Amino acid sequence: MIKGFLAVLSIALTVFALADCVQTENDKVRGIPKWAWVVLVVLLPWVGPITWLVVGKDRQDGNGIDRPRRDGPTAPDEDPDFLRRLDEDIRRERRERQRREQGEQGPDSPSGGPAST
Template identity: 80%
Template sequence: MARGILAVLSIALTVFALADCVQTEDDKIRGLPKWAWIVLIVLIPWVGPITWLFVGKERTRRGGDGRPRRTGPMAPDEDPDFLRRLDEDIRRERRERREDPGDGGEGS
């Protein structure tokens, strides 16, 4: 039973590392060319995939707060400019409602 679990874990680790290696851009690979990493991952169980995961790929650089930097578009609720404009719009609308004499709330 333990041998079966180890075999499945080894295959899963190899498949994961191989997929990660194949999908990684060439300029982010360190140490060896991509084809050499693929051979290493496939032919040397455990050592090849673990080496790839720790050494072979340039990892995302982290910002000062410890989180990875985002390079793509931000969601609206994470964009400070969008939130600022939204807040200004809400305040402007409230101000206009208070100043508008036509909306006195008298009978319709």
């Protein structure tokens, strides 16, 4: 029973490590070339997959957090310059709207200007 469980666990670990190795970009592979990692993972049960998972792949970003790397443009809601310009545009439109509303409500209208008795 235990031998069967260990065999299935070994196969699952090997398949997982092999899939991870094959899908890893070449610039993230550490130590030896990717093809050598594939051979190591397949031919050395337990040792190959565990070694790949521990040291074979550069899993961390520069600050120690594993996150996807973006090489292309960022989304507009993540761009600080875009957000700043958007905020300035909204404030300018509000000021213009207030000026128009104040211009429509002349000093003689009941809600604009001094109250007449």
